[in-house]
Amino acid sequence: MKDVRMPPPGITAIIPCYNEIACVERAYQEIQAELSKYDDAELLFVDDGSTDGTLEAIKGFAAVDPRVKYISFARNFGLEAAFSAGFKYASKAWTVQFDADLQSPPREMHRLVAKAMEGYDVVFAVRENRQDAWYRKLGTWAHQTIAQRWLGIELPQGASVFRIVRTSVARKVVDSKLSTPYFIATAPLLGARYTTLPTAHQPRVDGTGKWNLRKLFTHAVELFVGFSFRPLTWLVGLAGVAWAGGIAIAALALAGRVTPLAVDLAALLTALVTLVLLAVVARYLVRVMRVQAIGMPRYQIREANIPIRADEALYGHETPYVVAEVWENVS
Incomplete structure (x- = not known):
């Protein structure tokens, strides 16, 4: 594809976290080291209602590094809510989504950035030699294959949550008002220009994984009924x-x-x-x-160190940094 885009003026790294005290410091150190190679960058941690000290660790990073931003949910709302908030509050034109466990090495982000600059809105990482339990690998392959071949859902095969996205496009996905913000399926529906890129994958070093068979099954059902x-x-x-x-x-x-x-x-x-x-x-x-x-909000924010919308703050205008105006997309 012809290069039709200027290099990104800035990159936000969003890192959803839920009880990742064993991993979060390593995640901060490795991600910030790679982001330091860009002139305009920030780290946005989204604490998904952790109860193990993860938020306190993130606050410690923010106290010494002005590039570190965070928002903390009032309770555990789930990964989809966490990355939705991350995309909404990212202040840079491009956003790279990481997992706190760093199974997708942060050094691989530069290849995603380079690929996006060829003219894509989204570049999904496809994990080579995936280092996960057999049931997770089989589950991902099975539900994506069923979605594509049997249900007619357009999906980039093998796509993972490690990805770079044009932030304005990511917000279109978040604001789509679908029953589930299944990003991999929604981006093609909007007409976003996307591709995939094989990237390295490594075993989890610290902490424990949050996915089990029940969550994998529920995730698949949400895709099937949400898009077909x-x-x-x-x-x-x-x-x-x-x-x-x-x-x-x-x-x-x-x-x-x-x-x-x-x-x-x-x-x-x-x-x-x-x-x-x-x-x-x-x-x-x-x-x-x-x-x-129902009209239930996708998430509610208990605290943050960046401006947040009043309707998404648990305590409304009592919450520090709350703003009344609607948060606008970056250009």
Whole structure:
């Protein structure tokens, strides 16, 4: 792709953290060392309701390094909320998202920056020789493959949360008002120019991972129901088949051609299909309620050392640094 963009005037490194006291100092040291190679840069830590001293450590960094900014949530709102806040409050034109565990080495950010300067809005890192548990690697591959091939969802295969994004585009994703801010799926919907880049990956050195099978399954379901209606179409077809089969079994039973056991099994199968249908419909209803009915904020900020919106501050105008005006996108 032809180089059509000027070099970035500034870069924000956002680092979501949840109970990462074992990793956060190392993350700060290594990320700030790489950011020091840019004239205009900042580190924005998003504390996702940590209870283990992570926030206190971040405050210590901020006390000695004016480039360190932070916002702290009132409770644990989740990774999607954390990076959404990070993108919203990043003050530079480009944003690089890191994980506090540094499994994606900070030195790789320079390759992402160089690729973005070729004219892309988003460059997703694809982890080479991924150093994670087998179920995480299999889960990522499976849910992305199902999303692409079966559900028609456009995704950059293998994309991770390690990425560089034009901040104005990232904010469009955050403000899209979807039921779940699934960045990897939303960016293509908006027409963002994106690509992927293979990057190094390393084992977690300190602390413990936050992903388990339950979270992986929930994450996949949120993607499926948030960006495709095909599951509903399939289930309508399945319900039709179950209905026709039930009618046929009932007719055969009345004619004495099947045993009572066969009728019972058919009734059980029909009940199971009905339960599956209800479960999927319920997930779609939850999606609608999140967007239209409940109106719960995606996150609330307890404290920060940067200007934040009053409607996103737990204590409103009592919160230090709160501002009344709407936060505008950087140009």
